Amino acid sequence: MLRLTLTAALLAATALAAQAQSVPDRIKSAGKLVIATQPNYPPIALKDPATNQLTGFDIELGEAIAKELGLKAEWQETAFAQMLPSIQTGRVDMAMAGMSDLPARRESFDFVDYMMSGAQFYTVTAFKDSIKTPDDLCGKSVGASRSTNWPQQIGDWSKANCVDKGKPAINVVGTEGSVDARTQLKTQRLQGGVQGSETMGHFQKLEPNTYIALGKPFTTTLVGIPFAKTAEGTQLRDAVKAALEKLQASGAYDALIAKYGLVDNPLKPISVNKGE
Numbered sequence: 001m002l003r004l005t006l007t008a009a010l011l012a013a014t015a016l017a018a019q020a021q022s023v024p025d026r027i028k029s030a031g032k033l034v035i036a037t038q039p040n041y042p043p044i045a046l047k048d049p050a051t052n053q054l055t056g057f058d059i060e061l062g063e064a065i066a067k068e069l070g071l072k073a074e075w076q077e078t079a080f081a082q083m084l085p086s087i088q089t090g091r092v093d094m095a096m097a098g099m100s101d102l103p104a105r106r107e108s109f110d111f112v113d114y115m116m117s118g119a120q121f122y123t124v125t126a127f128k129d130s131i132k133t134p135d136d137l138c139g140k141s142v143g144a145s146r147s148t149n150w151p152q153q154i155g156d157w158s159k160a161n162c163v164d165k166g167k168p169a170i171n172v173v174g175t176e177g178s179v180d181a182r183t184q185l186k187t188q189r190l191q192g193g194v195q196g197s198e199t200m201g202h203f204q205k206l207e208p209n210t211y212i213a214l215g216k217p218f219t220t221t222l223v224g225i226p227f228a229k230t231a232e233g234t235q236l237r238d239a240v241k242a243a244l245e246k247l248q249a250s251g252a253y254d255a256l257i258a259k260y261g262l263v264d265n266p267l268k269p270i271s272v273n274k275g276e
Contacts, residue, residue, distance in 0.1 A: 022239040023069050024232045027093060033066045034258075036078040036086050036095040043202040043260040044098040056259040057198075058096040061114070062250055068243035084109060087228050093227050093236060098196065101224035101275025110233065111224030112241045113271040115262070119153050119219025120197040124185050131191060134215045135161065139168035140191035143181040147173030150194045157218050164241055186210070196221075201261035222267065222275040237272070244270045 037043045044054040066073035076092055083095040101111035122132045145151035151174045158170035175181040181193040197217040204211050227237040247253045257266050
């Protein structure tokens with residue numbers, strides 16, 4: 001019995017040592033993983049209105065990744081535009097904020113892809129009788145945040161599905177953000193909107209009988225965690241990828257997907273730099 005106990009202890013110690021070695025020495029010594037986020041993208045990252053604490057899919061997943069690596073997660077709230085520069089300067093180790101893995105970003109960063117996203121058309125119940133499918137948006141005004149590539153994607157979809165089929169083009173409206181788009185929809189200044197598919201379930205729960213998703217997402221995007229293209233960044237990238245694979249194998253990843261209603265968004269297997 002004692003021998004079995006000692007063997008188990010040695011195996012556990014070996015596993016912990018291997019785990020610790022997978023993390024760059026600087027991060028291992030600090031005992032923490034510094035992660036940038038912006039809590040304005042529910043249910044991915046947000047502030048709990050009751051406690052003002054960070055919560056969301058990315059927050060819980062980041063905590064789980066850090067735990068797998070034997071570290072504590074330290075969150076830094078950062079403007080989205082400053083996240084990649086913060087990684088380059090070493091202010092943070094990585095970022096989790098629903099960031100798309102795009103070829104242009106991969107010129108300077110590597111991405112561990114962990115979730116699928118896509119541009120999702122939606123409308124409000126006031127238009128439920130006249131707008132039932134994306135095709136019904138031809139000739140209508142559709143809004144999306146101008147700080148994203150959604151307006152361009154709406155225009156591309158409109159050309160292929162409206163104009164090229166002899167229907168009037170969608171009037172694409174760039175809004176101040178997704179909140180502005182939803183406000184304009186509810187006041188009927190817009191007839192449709194576009195936002196990330198991972199957010200729709202949250203807002204449908206938050207405002208019941210208000211938003212109606214139209215069809216499936218009309219684009220596919222991979223969401224990833226960015227890392228600096230340095231020796232340390234590559235080592236951390238590989239360690240985080242391994243941690244995510246363990247979380248998928250254990251079922252912890254699926255539990256978070258279910259908790260946040262992201263049934264259309266899981267990505268399996270975890271990939272590196274596969275976004276298009």
